[in-house]
Amino acid sequence: MTTILVATVKGGSGKTTISTNLAAALASSGESVLLADLDRQRSSTEWLGRRPADAAPIQGAEWMKELGRPPADVAFTIIDAPAALKTKQIEDVVAMADHIIVPVVPSIIDEAATLRFLAKLDDIGSVSKGRKAVGLVGNRMRAGTRSSDRLAEFMTKTGHRPIARIRDAQAYLDVVEAGLGIFDRPGSRYATLKEDWWPLLEFARYG
Ligand SMILES: Nc1ncnc2c1ncn2[C@@H]1O[C@H](COP(=O)(O)OP(=O)(O)O)[C@@H](O)[C@H]1O
Ligand SMILES: [Mg+2]
Known part of the structure; x- marks a missing residue:
């Protein structure tokens, strides 16, 4: 079983x-997936609630009050973290994770906050000793904008691996409303967006 933590200190x-989207991608490739929601805002729990019955099944868990345990038959657990995590909570949830994904959007304010979060992760022995892979994902990237170019450059300088750039696209808002991810959808509009995800999926599987 592989556990992937998606976390950072910034909301949005x-x-x-x-x-x-990661849960949907793995589920649609036939994996047994648990999506564990740590956020009191319950965004991923509500997304699961909207998921159509004929979509690839994903199990849900609400771990806001305390961390649970994934059922034995689950191949991938994806943990959706809240923005506000205390140091102890970060330690506990990192202890469960095999790989950690840290998303960051193009904004100098978010870059600074990301550096503080990465420093907190580096305080944890399993991370600083390299036993857990930390992957940075540039999200809402827009080609040719100064802020996206700066973020791409920033991602090469943190000491952690830049693994993917996800573009800014209306399609993400459309699928989230329908309880779907882009990997649940066929068609050329989605094929282009899926290209952004291949390295992220590789990281999720193998670190
Ligand atoms: N790549 C993207 N393209 C377009 N909209 C996005 C993208 N990523 C996130 N969003 C939108 O930005 C908002 C915040 O994203 P969300 O995933 O809820 O962030 P977080 O969970 O970190 O608070 C949501 O409305 C979401 O639909
Ligand atoms: Mg959220």
């Missing part, structure tokens, strides 16, 4: 978007 950076 794409934790839930990445968690739900």
Whole structure:
């Protein structure tokens, strides 16, 4: 079983978007997936509630009050973290995780907050000793904008791996409403967006 934590200290950076799309991508490739919601806002739990009965099944868990345990038959657990995590909570949830995905959107304010979060992760022995992979994902990227270019450059300088760039697209808002991810959808509009996800899926599987 592989556990992937999606976390950072900023709200609105794409934790839930990445968690739900990753869950949908793995489920649609036949994996047994648990989506564990740590956020009192319950965004990924509500997304699961909207998920159509004929979509690839994903199990849900609400771990806001305390961390649970994934059932034995689950191949991938994806943990959607809230923005506000105390140091102890970060330690506990990192202890459960095999790989950690840290999303960041193009904004100098978010870059600074990301550095503080990465420093907290580095305080944890399993992370600083390299036993857990930390992957940075640039989210809501827009080609040719100064802020996206700066974020791409920032991602090469944190000491952690830049793994993917997810573009800013209306399609993400459309699928989230329907309880779906882009990997639940066929068609050329989605094929282009899926390209952004291949390295992220590789990281989720193998670190
Ligand atoms: N790549 C993207 N393209 C377009 N909209 C996005 C993208 N990623 C996130 N969003 C939107 O930005 C908002 C915040 O994203 P969300 O995943 O909820 O962040 P978090 O869980 O970190 O608070 C949501 O409305 C979401 O639909
Ligand atoms: Mg969220």
